[in-house]
Amino acid sequence: MAEVSPDISPLIGAITGLASGGKRLRALLNYWGWRGAGGEPLAAAPVLAGVALELFQSAALIHDDIIDRSDTRRGAPSVHERFSALHRTSGWDLDGERFGHAAAILTGDLCLSFSEEAFTAVGAAAAAGTRARQIFNAMRAEVMAGQYLDILEEVAGPSRPRGTAVSRAQNVIRFKSAKYSTERPLGIGGALAGASDDLLAAYAAFSLPLGEAFQLRDDVLGVFGDPRTTGKPAGDDLREGKRTVLVALALDAADPPRAAELEQGLGHPDLGPDDVDRLRGIIRSTGALDATERMIEELSGRAFDALSGLRVDRDVRDALEALGLAAVQRTA
Amino acid sequence: MAEVSPDISPLIGAITGLASGGKRLRALLNYWGWRGAGGEPLAAAPVLAGVALELFQSAALIHDDIIDRSDTRRGAPSVHERFSALHRTSGWDLDGERFGHAAAILTGDLCLSFSEEAFTAVGAAAAAGTRARQIFNAMRAEVMAGQYLDILEEVAGPSRPRGTAVSRAQNVIRFKSAKYSTERPLGIGGALAGASDDLLAAYAAFSLPLGEAFQLRDDVLGVFGDPRTTGKPAGDDLREGKRTVLVALALDAADPPRAAELEQGLGHPDLGPDDVDRLRGIIRSTGALDATERMIEELSGRAFDALSGLRVDRDVRDALEALGLAAVQRTA
Numbered sequence: 123m124a125e126v127s128p129d130i131s132p133l134i135g136a137i138t139g140l141a142s143g144g145k146r147l148r149a150l151l152n153y154w155g156w157r158g159a160g161g162e163p164l165a166a167a168p169v170l171a172g173v174a175l176e177l178f179q180s181a182a183l184i185h186d187d188i189i190d191r192s193d194t195r196r197g198a199p200s201v202h203e204r205f206s207a208l209h210r211t212s213g214w215d216l217d218g219e220r221f222g223h224a225a226a227i228l229t230g231d232l233c234l235s236f237s238e239e240a241f242t243a244v245g246a247a248a249a250a251g252t253r254a255r256q257i258f259n260a261m262r263a264e265v266m267a268g269q270y271l272d273i274l275e276e277v278a279g280p281s282r283p284r285g286t287a288v289s290r291a292q293n294v295i296r297f298k299s300a301k302y303s304t305e306r307p308l309g310i311g312g313a314l315a316g317a318s319d320d321l322l323a324a325y326a327a328f329s330l331p332l333g334e335a336f337q338l339r340d341d342v343l344g345v346f347g348d349p350r351t352t353g354k355p356a357g358d359d360l361r362e363g364k365r366t367v368l369v370a371l372a373l374d375a376a377d378p379p380r381a382a383e384l385e386q387g388l389g390h391p392d393l394g395p396d397d398v399d400r401l402r403g404i405i406r407s408t409g410a411l412d413a414t415e416r417m418i419e420e421l422s423g424r425a426f427d428a429l430s431g432l433r434v435d436r437d438v439r440d441a442l443e444a445l446g447l448a449a450v451q452r453t454a
Numbered sequence: 455m456a457e458v459s460p461d462i463s464p465l466i467g468a469i470t471g472l473a474s475g476g477k478r479l480r481a482l483l484n485y486w487g488w489r490g491a492g493g494e495p496l497a498a499a500p501v502l503a504g505v506a507l508e509l510f511q512s513a514a515l516i517h518d519d520i521i522d523r524s525d526t527r528r529g530a531p532s533v534h535e536r537f538s539a540l541h542r543t544s545g546w547d548l549d550g551e552r553f554g555h556a557a558a559i560l561t562g563d564l565c566l567s568f569s570e571e572a573f574t575a576v577g578a579a580a581a582a583g584t585r586a587r588q589i590f591n592a593m594r595a596e597v598m599a600g601q602y603l604d605i606l607e608e609v610a611g612p613s614r615p616r617g618t619a620v621s622r623a624q625n626v627i628r629f630k631s632a633k634y635s636t637e638r639p640l641g642i643g644g645a646l647a648g649a650s651d652d653l654l655a656a657y658a659a660f661s662l663p664l665g666e667a668f669q670l671r672d673d674v675l676g677v678f679g680d681p682r683t684t685g686k687p688a689g690d691d692l693r694e695g696k697r698t699v700l701v702a703l704a705l706d707a708a709d710p711p712r713a714a715e716l717e718q719g720l721g722h723p724d725l726g727p728d729d730v731d732r733l734r735g736i737i738r739s740t741g742a743l744d745a746t747e748r749m750i751e752e753l754s755g756r757a758f759d760a761l762s763g764l765r766v767d768r769d770v771r772d773a774l775e776a777l778g779l780a781a782v783q784r785t786a
Binding site for chain 1: 601
């Protein structure tokens with residue numbers, strides 16, 4: 123890239139910054155999926171696949187933050203904000219916000235390409251037609267489709283039947299997040315090591331409910347999380363109008379005036395701390411928070427039951443259990 | 455995708471619509487690059503690689519149109535405009551323009567993934583570490599880096615030395631367009647068929663100057679093109695503030711008051727037909743249009759000289775010549 127121009131370095135810097143942080147849940151699940159299927163501990167394949175997964179996640183976050191107009195990510199400026207700041211401090215011409223969005227779209231695209239380069243570098247086990255490649259391809263398409271359903275729900279949700287809102291929200295989290303955060307990474311690691319169909323199905327029985335619980339926890343944190351640990355402003359999901367399972371449950375259970383109040387507040391970028399508190403109160407009073415916590419518990423229970431029946435080495439099971447617990451009990 | 459939700463169909467429709475049109479310059483160069491290196495006429499590899507190149511181009515156009523705020527593409531609404539229109543006709547909530555941009559970011563990402571799927575499907579000749587894969591990887595990174603340099607020049611250009619503006623603009627077109635539109639597709643086709651380094655170098659001696667001439671033609675059309683044939687509003691590049699070689703030459707040659715007038719007009723989204731005419735007059739009067747046409751001629755001459763020395767079958771040379779002429783003489 124330096125050959126093209128030294129001006130490219132902020133794109134690489136943005137990707138490096140993002141890829142250096144985070145929980146690395148996907149890379150770790152991929153690694154233990156590899157190990158559980160008999161893969162060698164120090165092989166290159168799961169490392170390269172892990173890099174591909176983390177770079178894909180970085181690309182998704184960069185574009186997601188533009189879409190959601192999120193100015194912070196993990197407590198630091200998001201990538202489009204970094205570029206707007208570069209515009210500001212450099213005293214450049216024209217609109218800095220527009221420049222920031224444009225530069226972040228391109229940085230995300232570059233990151234997506236790097237992800238693919240890393241996955242191809244795995245070699246024969248990830249070549250055309252392999253199981254691992256099929257899962258990787260499915261994962262990418264699912265995430266983008268799921269993210270579209272998510273933004274569609276923000277705009278189309280209010281005029282669609284309230285009775286199906288919860289199941290629509292569940293469909294969103296399945297594709298946007300659950301499969302992608304847990305089932306697919308674990309499956310790719312397994313497939314790279316030549317896992318049988320039975321083992322992949324057993325992996326999914328653990329990881330899909332875990333991923334759904336993981337995303338429900340994310341939804342709770344998006345409304346009730348502490349900004350000091352999430353690195354995101356309080357009530358950010360309300361301001362963005364995210365129609366999560368939590369919100370759908372609340373709308374479904376609220377009496378008409380409170381449902382209208384919640385409906386009114388969703389997606390308003392200028393909600394203040396008091397507004398957020400008021401909407402939180404509505405969600406809590408409908409029992410939606412308790413119901414979501416119960417769903418997390420039920421899904422986690424199902425995941426850990428499946429894990430206990432999984433025929434893998436003890437150290438693999440221990441590692442998966444620790445990752446699973448971290449995913450559903452997290453505060454950030 | 456239908457398995458995820460029927461709501462996904464507009465994304466697929468947008469990609470299909472875009473990929474069904476266009477000149478298919480890249481797929482055709484890729485095919486004749488394959489043939490020139492002795493590839494079988496009816497093989498699957500160049501078809502799959504051609505699909506990958508055209509889908510990559512579609513993805514780049516989708517994101518480029520968001521970045522440039524272009525509302526039309528080939529005379530039809532651009533993808534973000536299609537989604538804004540869907541929002542409007544469906545009577546959905548919140549901001550339709552923002553929804554359009556978000557949906558188009560995701561559609562471009564999906565299209566980028568489909569491009570990669572097609573390229574991987576080529577199989578062994580495009581596997582990890584092959585020459586074809588190296589060129590494909592380089593091409594993607596170059597395009598995104600070149601596009602970034604392009605938008606950077608829009609904002610940083612006015613405060614950078616005018617004396618290097620022409621060479622900066624040439625660097626932008628080399629990476630954003632010239633290599634990508636001609637050199638890389640031809641090289642990938644050749645590499646897939648096992649072309650020698652000498653043949654690839656001979657391909658580049660033809661295709662790189664051709665690609666630069668192609669982009670200079672594009673720059674001329676972006677300012678002086680007829681909207682009825684380009685499918686873009688007249689003077690669109692001026693409104694977007696594109697600092698092309700044509701514009702850099704004009705700024706360099708204009709006297710201070712006219713340079714200031716041109717500088718002032720660049721990047722103003724509300725330039726009317728009269729303003730565009732006035733700026734066109736400045737560019738013409740500085741001799742920048744003539745100089746650009748001479749550059750196109752000189753580059754084309756170099757390209758076709760190299761073509762005449764290329765050691766390939768007669769029908770391959772004829773096909774490359776026809777594609778080359780179409781690229782530099784086009785009106786759309």
